[in-house]
Amino acid sequence: MTVMTDPPKESFRLSMLIYDTRYRSITIQVVALLGFAAFFGWLIWNTSNNLAALGKEPSFRFLWEPAGYDINQRLLDYNSQSPHIRAAVIGVLNTLVIAVLGCITATIIGVLVGVLRLSKNWVISRLMGVYVETFRNVPVLLWIVLAMAIMIEIPPAPKEFRGDNATASVSLFGTVAVTNRGVYVPDPNFGSDRIGEDGTRLDEPTGWRVGLGDVDVNSSGMATYSFLGFEITPTLQFWAVIVSALIASVIVKIFGGDIARSLNGGQETTSPFRVTPGRLMLAVLLIAIIVLWSLMGMGISREVDGVSGGVFQISLDFLLVVAVLLVSLNISKRIKNRADDIQEKSGVRPTVWYIRLAVVVLPMAILLWALGLYFTYPELKGFNFKNGLHLRNSLIALWLALSLYTAAFIAEIVRSGIMAISKGQSEAANALGLSSGRTMRLIVLPQALRVIIPPMISNYLNLTKNSSLAIAVGYFDITGTLMGVTLNQTGRELETVLLGMLIYLTISLSISMAMNWYNESVKLKER
Amino acid sequence: MKKSVFLGALTVASIAAGGAFAGTLDDVKARGKLNCGVTTGLVGFAAPDANGEWEGFDVGVCRAVAAAVLGDATAVEFVPTTGKTRFTALASGEIDLLARNTTWTFSRDVDLKFEFVGVNYYDGQGFMVPTNLGVTSAKDLDGATVCIQTGTTTELNLADFFRANSISYEPVPIETNAEAQQQYLAGACDVYTTDASGLAATRATFEAPDEHVLLPEIISKEPLGPLVRHGDNEWGDVVRWTLNALITAEELGVTSANIAEMAAGSNNPEINRLLGTEGSLGEMLGLSADWGKNALEAGGNYAELFEKNIGENTPIALSRGLNAQWTDGGLLYSPPFR
Ligand SMILES: N[C@@H](CCC(=O)N[C@@H](CS)C(=O)NCC(=O)O)C(=O)O
Numbered sequence: 001m002t003v004m005t006d007p008p009k010e011s012f013r014l015s016m017l018i019y020d021t022r023y024r025s026i027t028i029q030v031v032a033l034l035g036f037a038a039f040f041g042w043l044i045w046n047t048s049n050n051l052a053a054l055g056k057e058p059s060f061r062f063l064w065e066p067a068g069y070d071i072n073q074r075l076l077d078y079n080s081q082s083p084h085i086r087a088a089v090i091g092v093l094n095t096l097v098i099a100v101l102g103c104i105t106a107t108i109i110g111v112l113v114g115v116l117r118l119s120k121n122w123v124i125s126r127l128m129g130v131y132v133e134t135f136r137n138v139p140v141l142l143w144i145v146l147a148m149a150i151m152i153e154i155p156p157a158p159k160e161f162r163g164d165n166a167t168a169s170v171s172l173f174g175t176v177a178v179t180n181r182g183v184y185v186p187d188p189n190f191g192s193d194r195i196g197e198d199g200t201r202l203d204e205p206t207g208w209r210v211g212l213g214d215v216d217v218n219s220s221g222m223a224t225y226s227f228l229g230f231e232i233t234p235t236l237q238f239w240a241v242i243v244s245a246l247i248a249s250v251i252v253k254i255f256g257g258d259i260a261r262s263l264n265g266g267q268e269t270t271s272p273f274r275v276t277p278g279r280l281m282l283a284v285l286l287i288a289i290i291v292l293w294s295l296m297g298m299g300i301s302r303e304v305d306g307v308s309g310g311v312f313q314i315s316l317d318f319l320l321v322v323a324v325l326l327v328s329l330n331i332s333k334r335i336k337n338r339a340d341d342i343q344e345k346s347g348v349r350p351t352v353w354y355i356r357l358a359v360v361v362l363p364m365a366i367l368l369w370a371l372g373l374y375f376t377y378p379e380l381k382g383f384n385f386k387n388g389l390h391l392r393n394s395l396i397a398l399w400l401a402l403s404l405y406t407a408a409f410i411a412e413i414v415r416s417g418i419m420a421i422s423k424g425q426s427e428a429a430n431a432l433g434l435s436s437g438r439t440m441r442l443i444v445l446p447q448a449l450r451v452i453i454p455p456m457i458s459n460y461l462n463l464t465k466n467s468s469l470a471i472a473v474g475y476f477d478i479t480g481t482l483m484g485v486t487l488n489q490t491g492r493e494l495e496t497v498l499l500g501m502l503i504y505l506t507i508s509l510s511i512s513m514a515m516n517w518y519n520e521s522v523k524l525k526e527r
Numbered sequence: 528m529k530k531s532v533f534l535g536a537l538t539v540a541s542i543a544a545g546g547a548f549a550g551t552l553d554d555v556k557a558r559g560k561l562n563c564g565v566t567t568g569l570v571g572f573a574a575p576d577a578n579g580e581w582e583g584f585d586v587g588v589c590r591a592v593a594a595a596v597l598g599d600a601t602a603v604e605f606v607p608t609t610g611k612t613r614f615t616a617l618a619s620g621e622i623d624l625l626a627r628n629t630t631w632t633f634s635r636d637v638d639l640k641f642e643f644v645g646v647n648y649y650d651g652q653g654f655m656v657p658t659n660l661g662v663t664s665a666k667d668l669d670g671a672t673v674c675i676q677t678g679t680t681t682e683l684n685l686a687d688f689f690r691a692n693s694i695s696y697e698p699v700p701i702e703t704n705a706e707a708q709q710q711y712l713a714g715a716c717d718v719y720t721t722d723a724s725g726l727a728a729t730r731a732t733f734e735a736p737d738e739h740v741l742l743p744e745i746i747s748k749e750p751l752g753p754l755v756r757h758g759d760n761e762w763g764d765v766v767r768w769t770l771n772a773l774i775t776a777e778e779l780g781v782t783s784a785n786i787a788e789m790a791a792g793s794n795n796p797e798i799n800r801l802l803g804t805e806g807s808l809g810e811m812l813g814l815s816a817d818w819g820k821n822a823l824e825a826g827g828n829y830a831e832l833f834e835k836n837i838g839e840n841t842p843i844a845l846s847r848g849l850n851a852q853w854t855d856g857g858l859l860y861s862p863p864f865r
Contacts, residue, residue: 054640054758068683070698080686149709157714159660180715181672181697382670383717384697393715394699471677474700480677485700488611488678491618491639 051494060499062490063088064231069485071476073392077313084486091481092503098398098477099464099507105403106463107456110410115440117415128411135408140466143401148473151393155180161380170378177378177385183396184378184388190317190371211371212320214313238292245288249281256280317371324367325360332356394475398467406463413455417448449522457515461508468504478503551623551755551762552596552813560602563589564622567607567703571728571837572628581605585626587832588647588753588770591822592624595769595814600825609702611678614639617756624766626753628722630680640757644767647752647829649849649858651745652681653723655730658738660717665744669694674707674716676700681721684747704729722749724837724845731842765812772819774861775801776828778852783827790820800864808864819864829859 017027051057063085070080075093078086117128135143155178156168170177177184191211252259256277263275335356343349378388421444429439468479476484483500487493555561565573565585573583581589586605594600606622617625618640628650629635631643656662665688675682677700689696699716701707708729711719719726723745730736753770755763776782779798781789790802799805802823803816812818826832833850837843851857 056640068686069677070686070689070696072698072700080683080690152710152713152715159714180713181699383668384670384672386670471700471702474677474702476700480700484611485677485682488614489634489683491614491635493615493618 047494056491058495060495061231062486062492062495064233065490067486068489071481073395073476084482084490087486088478088482088499088503091476091478092507094470094475094481095464095467095477095479095503095507098395098402098467098470098475099460099511101399102402102406102463102467103460105399106406106410106459109403109407111414113407113411114414114418117411118418132408132411135405136412140401140405141469141472143405144398144469144472147397147401148393151182151397152180157181158380158384161385175375175377177380177388179385180393181384182390182392182394184385184390186375186377187387187389189374189376190315212316214315241288241292245285248288249284252284253277253281320371321364321367324363328360328363332359335359392475394470394473397473398470398475402463402466405466406459409459409462410456413452413459414448417452418444420451421447446522450524453515453519453522457512457519460511460515464507464511465504551759552765555596555623555762559597560604561589561593561596561624562604562606562622563592564606564608564613564616564625564627565589566627567609567705569628569704569725569728570732571841571843572724573605573626582836584648584832584836585628585753587826587836588626588773589624590825591773592766592769594825595772595818595822596765598815598821600821609678610676611702613678614641617641617754620756623762624753624755628725628751629754630722630749631752631754632680635754636757641754642757642759642763643752643754644763645752645770646750646858647770648724648750650722650724650749650751652684652720652747652749653726653745654718654720654742655711655726655739656718656742657714658740662717662742665742665746666692666694668696668718670696671717672697672699672715674699674701674711674719676704676707676721677702679721680747680749685720688746708732722751724751724843727845728837728843731844736842761813765814768808768812769818769822771861771864772801772822773829773832774852774859775864776819776823777830777859778854778861781823781828783824783831786820786823790817797864 017023048058064083066081067084067087068080069087071078071087071090073094074090075097076086076090078090113128113131117125117132119125119128158179158181160166160168161170161177161179168179175186191213254277260275260277260280335352339350339352376387378385380386425443425447426439429443430436434442467477470477471480471484474480478500482503483496487496490496563586565581565583568574569583571583573581573585575581581603589603589605590600593603606616608616608622608625608627613625613627613629614635616622625641626647628648630650631646635641636643654665654668662668668689673685673696675685675698682698682700685696685698699710701710704721704725707719707721710716712733719729721729723741726741730739730741733739753766755766775797779795779801781798781801786802789798790804792804793799796805800808802820803809803818807816809816809818815821827835833845833847834840837845839846847855847857849858851859853860
């Protein structure tokens with residue numbers, strides 16, 4: 001028997017590839033792979049042949065030609081003479097704006113509705129049920145178009161705010177103007193020393209409360225290279241450095257444990273100056289910034305209305321505000337951890353909420369004052385409101401419709417997550433005398449989160465992809481710019497669509513990566 | 528997922544590119560129907576009437592071509608296209624012919640690989656504002672909100688015009704004329720800009736057309752004409768000479784009223800060649816001898832199409848202007864039928 005199970009090696013015959021179960025599965029996979037590759041190759045060959053015969057060889061050169069069209073909502077400087085690639089970047093930013101805003105509001109509304117739907121109050125739970133069913137069962141495009149129609153037809157036109165017998169007025173003490181072209185809200189600015197268009201100061205100068213200004217990235221120190229028909233412009237090089245620095249720092253953060261240990265001399269230490277993956281990551285980012293700074297001839301500018309020679313600007317004021325906020329939140333969290341510790345040890349929880357609040361609010365208030373924070377308010381000038389932050393009705397309609405629609409799905413996920421937690425949990429909490437609000441917040445929701453997060457990811461992805469319906473209301477996202485007007489004006493269907501797909505893919509993968517990360521941190525730790 | 532999307536795009540692209548080369552004339556004959564790309568609805572140029580029948584000036588071109596090729600002016604499948612989708616529809620072979628207020632430009636002709644067969648309306652871009660806005664010149668529009676159809680030449684002209692005059696504006700990009708009309712009437716934009724003919728046609732459908740004016744500036748040249756795919760010259764010839772037949776017929780005085788009589792034979796040899804009673808022009812095009820007669824019977828000659836759909840006695844009330852025959856001081860000038 002043992003002799004029989006050890007066949008001699010040289011007896012391998014070709015037919016064994018099919019008849020021998022040990023090889024068959026490999027054979028099938030290899031054949032399938034070859035077939036797939038051949039089909040794929042044929043598609044590419046056929047496409048490029050046909051395009052060549054049409055005289056339309058794939059090329060990305062058009063990306064560096066002037067776009068020729070204007071875009072209303074732009075987070076970076078852009079005008080009709082800017083290249084198509086910049087129009088694409090503006091589009092990507094607009095997509096990201098709507099995705100981020102939409103995901104936040106959809107989550108808030110979704111969680112609220114999901115919880116309320118389980119309410120013991122019959123009216124409330126039924127109302128929430130009606131909300132979920134109506135929004136889930138009507139296509140999102142209709143909601144978007146409906147929201148836009150409401151935004152256009154109901155609020156007053158700017159001209160109704162004009163004159164002595166104006167029929168509309170600016171609400172909330174003259175700070176918010178709701179018009180049928182969008183909503184104008186107060187716009188925060190830094191640097192009270194700013195000079196207005198007519199050369200006068202916008203605010204009483206205080207000498208030093210002028211803000212930090214913007215970093216002008218003007219790329220004067222860098223040259224353009226050509227590579228496979230691609231122009232590697234300074235902007236592209238900038239993003240290459242930024243993106244690789246981010247990737248490098250993420251890798252360092254994940255796998256940096258070993259590096260950190262060896263830098264610490266190969267042993268665990270508790271020294272406050274020890275190397276940690278987080279600190280390594282910061283170091284990588286700092287080095288990248290210094291490299292960029294020296295490469296690109298960055299300078300600080302305080303220009304009125306932002307138009308300057310730079311490729312783009314980064315607001316130092318804003319970065320500082322974010323940095324201070326992160327540090328204060330971290331400190332506040334440490335205070336909470338300490339309070340938790342004390343509670344564990346002594347059974348009495350010290351009251352720390354006001355300290356935690358102060359740690360966040362006070363430094364921020366001082367910082368904002370020192371940076372010279374001021375607001376501009378909407379004013380009617382000529383055809384439209386000027387100043388203030390203009391939230392166009394295309395943005396609002398899209399944001400509203402996408403959030404309400406996605407929130408209906410999120411509400412169902414939250415409801416099912418809550419119902420997945422065994423009743424014993426809340427009964428035990430009740431028995432301990434916790435109020436129903438606290439039971440929900442402290443006992444049920446944290447456990448439900450584990451069930452909720454994974455399906456939530458796909459809803460965030462859906463929202464992001466649904467945002468490509470933006471052009472229905474004239475919101476210029478990446479589908480509207482690169483895969484819309486640019487495609488149409490240049491006739492480069494294949495190139496623009498491939499590029500667009502790549503961009504959506506990147507955004508989607510980043511979202512799921514971030515969410516998976518979060519999921520990892522809240523999921524049940526099995527020890 | 529990445530792979531399947533990529534495959535999808537390639538499949539579409541390869542089918543699209545593949546369709547471009549077949550003999551369109553044979554395809555149309557075999558199909559027994561002409562696929563003609565038109566607007567999504569612009570009264571006077573192309574819009575369905577109360578019975579769902581498409582009618583209009585551009586529709587007239589579609590019907591004339593269908594009649595010339597298939598002998599039946601109703602053998603047309605109208606495909607509504609937006610400013611953005613029209614070129615993809617034509618390049619992919621979804622339509623055989625695009626007659627949709629489309630401006631003949633260098634890049635569309637050369638880079639996008641299309642073939643404009645002629646001009647059926649000489650136009651220019653204008654601005655429409657409500658009368659009570661009190662604006663008398665486009666140069667007064669600094670800071671105005673402007674409704675503009677995306678994917679059009681007018682979108683680019685607009686950017687150039689405001690840039691050249693150093694004034695600012697807020698563009699509201701819109702996909703179809705109907706949406707533009709809705710936004711403009713609701714006051715969500717101050718101005719609507721597009722081809723002047725399109726503005727006149729849009730204004731004619733308003734409840735109170737006289738509360739809106741066209742500003743005096745015409746900021747561009749917009750020669751509008753039918754187009755086909757580049758590289759299929761036989762088909763291009765068919766459409767080009769059908770359009771020329773409509774124009775020549777007006778010049779020679781052939782109308783739907785007298786065509787039966789003329790087709791019996793006249794003493795003008797060019798009329799005879801046009802209507803197929805002399806020579807073999809139809810055969811040269813790969814069509815029947817009476818192709819020209821069929822095309823003219825579909826909706827009459829150029830003048831008849833113009834007067835019926837957009838002329839001075841219609842609500843749109845466009846005068847012939849540049850679109851008069853060269854003999855009347857206009858730009859219409861068809862090469863001879865010889
Ligand atoms: N002639 C310009 C503009 C063409 C255009 O879009 N015209 C509008 C108004 S005149 C139109 O036909 N709209 C009909 C629709 O939205 O379907 C071009 O070729 O780009």
